[in-house]
Amino acid sequence: MKRAYNFNAGPSALPLEVLQKAQAELVDFKGSGMSLMELSHRSKEYDAVHEEAQSLLRELLNIPENYDVLFLQGGASLQFSMVPMNFLAEGQVANYVLTGAWSDKALKEAKKVGQTHIAASTKESKYKSIPSFDEIKLSENPAYLHITSNNTIYGTQWADFPTLDNVDLIADMSSDILSRTFDVNKFSLIYAGAQKNLGPSGVTVVILKKDLLSRIPENLPTMLDYRTHTENNSLYNTPPTFGIYMLSLVLNWAKELGGVQKIQQINEQKASILYNVIDESEGFYSAHALPGSRSNMNVTFTLPSDELSKEFLAGAKEAGFVGLNGHRSIGGCRASIYNAVPVETCEALREYMISFKEKH
Structure with a gap:
């Protein structure tokens, strides 16, 4: 079998070993007589997959215990709305650093929720670079600072991340999570669509500092409230079970690789x-x-x-x-x-x- 030289931007390449493992288990998952895709998300077989994926992600990224690890749906694009809906309070201002099309889209969604401010931007130079820390100018009463860690369209990436005092740093890491070491403690919330480095499309990983939960307003739509998912271990409704299974296989592959x-x-x-x-x-x-x-x-x-x-x-x-x-x-x-x-x-x-x- 000849494999293509796959440079797709997403959905993108998956490790061959992962695909072969999934192929071998596709019809009969661990002697259950069913495919993983057929198992109940309340079954003990699936529960083991779910817990392993969370545990491996914590281990590989060194995620502290004061963070929740969630598996959601809707891609990073839904997070563009969920972040301000949960954490942009009245009288506060959501701050965004613009480094490409996706950060621009995140800002557009935040504007629908409340006040926003562009803390830094490289748009005028056609997004050829990442702003220096000195260029970041926060507004008064900042709710948070949002960045996009890697910019797939323009090919730019933050080499390091700012350290903020008393301001929550939130990052869209869809296209470079698990690709390099970084300090999770710098961030209050990280989100990432799985289809670049973590697995197939359909799963969104959210790493959420538990302290943030107290800021969430009442009366949000149930599925758009992070508390719904933290309180139910990402099992309030049927999760993308096969995607989470593939995520666990990718994480195992990453661990075995070193x-x-x-x-x-x-x-x-x-x-x-x-x-x-x-x-x-x-x-x-x-x-x-x-x-x-x-x-x-x-x-x-x-x-x-x-x-x-x-x-x-x-x-x-x-x-x-x-x-x-x-x-x-x-x-x-x-x-x-x-x-x-x-x-x-x-x-x-x-x-x-x-x-x-x-x-x-």
Whole structure:
């Protein structure tokens, strides 16, 4: 079986070992005579999967006990609304750092709930960088500061995170969670759609500091109230059971690989393979993101002309590469090199990029 060179931005590559494990258990999960997809979410078999996924995530990310780990639905896009609905009180201001399309969408939803403030933005420079900490200017009475840790469309990523005094830091980590080590204690809430590094689409992980729960107003719609999910261990309604099962398999794979520290080393190696080709191409390839803000998850670049870009992408498709088209909003090319993308896949792209340049 020949596997594609998968650079899809999401849903994206899953580890082959995980897919094979799921395949082996698909029809009969651990002797139950049923697929995991057929099991009741109240069964002891599924409960073990649910608890293992939570436990592994806590272990891999070193999540303290004063945080809840939730498995929700609706993607990160629903979190754009849930965050201000739960934590933007009257008289307070939601602060947002704009670093790309997704942070812009998060701000748009917060505006529907209450007062907002743009604490920093790189929009005028076409989102080529991440603001410095000095550029972040909070409003009066800030409810929280929201950031997007990695920007898939523009290929930028926060190298480090600000430390705030008496202001809650909230992050959308959909596209780089589990890709590198970081201190969970800096954040009051982290959310992430699973379909980049954690598993298939349909599951959203939320890591929520328990202290925040006291701030939630009464009379929110039941499913949009974080307390509903913390009080019911993410089992108030039927959760995406198969997606959570796949998440647990991915987390087991990550642990066996050596944990997040090892994954970070591999991701840095993969990113350097591609950025070195770009930087050594004498301008034939141009990275969108500025050095210091470059993403280790999404390598975005352009060629000297649209015609060359189209030829590059057509040739790449013939060679077995998938998902290299840049986002429709900015064009060019994008290689999404999430955790499950092997080093060998990045090496194959490097060779194709070098040979294409030499040909032209």
